[in-house]
Structures are given as structure tokens and as C-alpha cells.
Amino acid sequence: MPDPDTRLKELVAKLKERNHRLTPQRLAVLKILAAGEEHPSIERIYEQIRPDFPMTSLATVYKTVTLFKEMDEVLELGFNNGGNRYDGSKPYPHPHLICTQCGAIEDLEVDALRGIPHQVAQDTGYRIVSHRLDFFGICPKCQAGQPYT
Amino acid sequence: MPDPDTRLKELVAKLKERNHRLTPQRLAVLKILAAGEEHPSIERIYEQIRPDFPMTSLATVYKTVTLFKEMDEVLELGFNNGGNRYDGSKPYPHPHLICTQCGAIEDLEVDALRGIPHQVAQDTGYRIVSHRLDFFGICPKCQAGQPYT
DNA sequence: TTTTCTGCAAATGCTTTGCATGGGA
DNA sequence: TCCCATGCAAAGCATTTGCAGAAAA
Numbered sequence: 075m076p077d078p079d080t081r082l083k084e085l086v087a088k089l090k091e092r093n094h095r096l097t098p099q100r101l102a103v104l105k106i107l108a109a110g111e112e113h114p115s116i117e118r119i120y121e122q123i124r125p126d127f128p129m130t131s132l133a134t135v136y137k138t139v140t141l142f143k144e145m146d147e148v149l150e151l152g153f154n155n156g157g158n159r160y161d162g163s164k165p166y167p168h169p170h171l172i173c174t175q176c177g178a179i180e181d182l183e184v185d186a187l188r189g190i191p192h193q194v195a196q197d198t199g200y201r202i203v204s205h206r207l208d209f210f211g212i213c214p215k216c217q218a219g220q221p222y223t
Numbered sequence: 224m225p226d227p228d229t230r231l232k233e234l235v236a237k238l239k240e241r242n243h244r245l246t247p248q249r250l251a252v253l254k255i256l257a258a259g260e261e262h263p264s265i266e267r268i269y270e271q272i273r274p275d276f277p278m279t280s281l282a283t284v285y286k287t288v289t290l291f292k293e294m295d296e297v298l299e300l301g302f303n304n305g306g307n308r309y310d311g312s313k314p315y316p317h318p319h320l321i322c323t324q325c326g327a328i329e330d331l332e333v334d335a336l337r338g339i340p341h342q343v344a345q346d347t348g349y350r351i352v353s354h355r356l357d358f359f360g361i362c363p364k365c366q367a368g369q370p371y372t
Numbered sequence: 373t374t375t376t377c378t379g380c381a382a383a384t385g386c387t388t389t390g391c392a393t394g395g396g397a
Numbered sequence: 398t399c400c401c402a403t404g405c406a407a408a409g410c411a412t413t414t415g416c417a418g419a420a421a422a
Contacts, residue, residue, distance in 0.1 A: 152303030214348040
């Protein structure tokens with residue numbers, strides 16, 4: 075995982091590059107995105123910000139995350155059943171391991187995937203732009219019957 | 224791809240197994256799901272049914288697809304930006320190739336993925352239940368500037 | 373001072389649900 | 398005949414949007 079401080083500076087730099095303003099609310103969101111600790115949902119980011127910036131609105135969190143998503147600086151893990159998750163630490167496609175019980179998401183190394191997008195492009199004629207690989211299961215903690223610790 | 228007729232019979236059999244009723248509406252939905260031609264959205268299934276069964280409602284299509292999804296006889300490809308897609312032909316996890324321009328979805332063989340779920344389970348302690356691998360790109364037709372043909 | 377950003381609340385769009393009626397078995 | 402399934406319309410819910418006031422630069 076990249077250094078959170080370095081990544082935060084990168085994100086702030088991207089803002090300025092595009093002549094966007096650095097507001098306290100945006101900085102608060104970026105700090106969480108840059109940390110890469112968990113893969114937070116919008117709601118989670120909102121909760122984490124509230125203690126420091128109680129005046130921040132959910133809409134602003136949405137807008138900030140969307141802004142960086144459009145700059146390809148945040149990876150969105152969309153789930154149709156509500157609560158998309160975001161990764162501002164490693165904004166490029168990479169595999170994830172998802173606990174369907176507690177919702178934990180962790181990054182994964184899958185060497186076997188190397189070169190596959192290129193291979194698919196050659197085999198099919200598609201111009202491959204992105205990909206997504208998720209594994210769903212039950213994490214060790216949840217298997218041990220401690221769903222929420 | 225499995226034979227559509229065979230698959231249809233399987234799906235009908237699953238209904239009876241669970242003491243559900245075979246209605247004309249359900250049969251119409253199942254025919255489309257079993258065909259495995261495209262990976263239709265709910266709306267698409269609805270459109271395809273209407274000529275034959277104009278009285279069918281969207282809610283019923285939703286209910287039927289949900290029923291088979293819960294029986295693990297239909298694979299749901301969820302997309303957060305609306306319009307989930309369904310595969311009743313091969314209801315187990317398999318890679319897909321998705322054109323982000325025209326929405327075409329096709330099945331894919333990715334040999335490199337074989338054994339990976341098992342490997343991930345061993346490496347992480349997760350009990351892997353499912354997975355999903357999607358490649359996003361532009362299909363040959365759309366590259367040629369014929370987005371809708 | 374200018375222009376963008378924020379926060380509120382209303383709108384959106386897919387999906388689900390409640391309930392009275394209709395129709396399989 | 399007995400329930401289950403259907404169809405309608407309303408409800409749900411995460412996300413987006415419009416707009417007036419606030420605040421970066």
C-alpha cells in the first residue's frame with residue numbers, strides 16, 4: 075500500500091491541477107480516501123468525517139467522491155444492493171476479497187491475472203479498458219462466529 | 224452453451240421440485256433465460272415477452288427472476304448504474320466481456336482462473352463461495368463506429 | 373469580487389412490496 | 398376448492414440534482 079501522506083498530497087495536487095478548490099470538507103474526504111485502510115462506503119466516510127466536521131453533508135461526500143472517480147483517482151466498487159465502496163489508495167483495477175457477512179473488503183494479489191486483459195483483447199478484438207475481479211466468501215473472523223469484531 | 228430446450232426443462236423441473244406453479248408468464252420468462260442468447264436485463268425480458276403476453280407485468284418478471292436467482296439457477300450480473308443483467312443458461316460464476324458502449328455481454332473462457340478461488344481460500348483463510356470476473360471495453364462493432372448494429 | 377462549493381431538500385430510477393383479484397393443480 | 402401468482406400502484410433506498418447562500422482564491 076502506498077504511503078497515505080504521499081497519496082494525500084497527490085490527490086490535493088490533482089485538485090489544483092484542475093483548478094478545483096480545496097475546502098475543509100474535501101480535505102477530510104481525501105484523508106480517508108488516501109488512507110486506504112478499509113474500502114469505505116460513502117456513508118462510512120460521512121460517519122468518519124462528522125466528528126471533525128459536523129457541518130458536512132452527505133451530498134458533499136457524494137460529490138467529492140464522484141469528482142475523483144471521474145479523474146480516475148478513486149476506484150469505485152459498485153454493488154447493486156446498495157453501499158458502493160471506494161478505494162482512493164490504489165485507483166487502478168485490482169482483485170478484491172469480500173466477506174459477504176461482515177462486509178470486509180481486502181486487496182488481493184492474483185499473479186495469474188497478469189497479461190490476461192491483453193490476452194482477452196487479442197482473442198476477442200475488444201479494446202479492453204478495465205476489468206474487475208472479486209472473490210466472495212466468509213472471512214476467518216466470521217467463520218469463528220465473531221461477525222462484528 | 225448448453226442446449227436451450229434441455230435447460231428450459233431443467234428450469235421447469237426446478238419449479239415443480241419446489242412446488243411452485245408453472246404459469247404462462249413464468250414459462251415465457253424461463254424461455255428467454257434458458258436461451259442464453261444475450262444476457263438480458265429485466266426490461267429486455269419484459270420487452271421480449273410483451274408481444275406474446277401483453278398482460279405480463281414488470282413486477283412479475285422481477286419476481287420470477289428473483290425466484291430463480293434464489294434457487295441459484297440464474298446468475299445475476301449486478302451493475303450499480305441500473306439495469307442488472309441475467310444468465311439463466313450458465314448459472315455458475317464465469318468471466319464476462321462487456322462492451323461499455325452498446326452494452327453487449329458475452330461469455331469468456333479464462334483458463335488462468337482455474338484453481339484460483341481454491342488458492343485464494345488457502346492463502347487467506349476465507350471460505351470462498353463465489354467470484355466474479357468482468358472485462359470492460361469496446362467491442363469490435365463499436366470500434367468500427369456502428370454502436371447500435 | 374468572482375466563481376465555485378456546500379447543504380438542504382426534492383427528484384430520480386431501479387427494484388421491492390402490499391394487497392385484492394385471478395388462475396394453476 | 399385452495400393457495401399461490403399476478404398486476405397495479407405505492408414504497409424503498411442509494412444516489413443525483415437544483416438552487417440559494419457561503420466561502421475559496
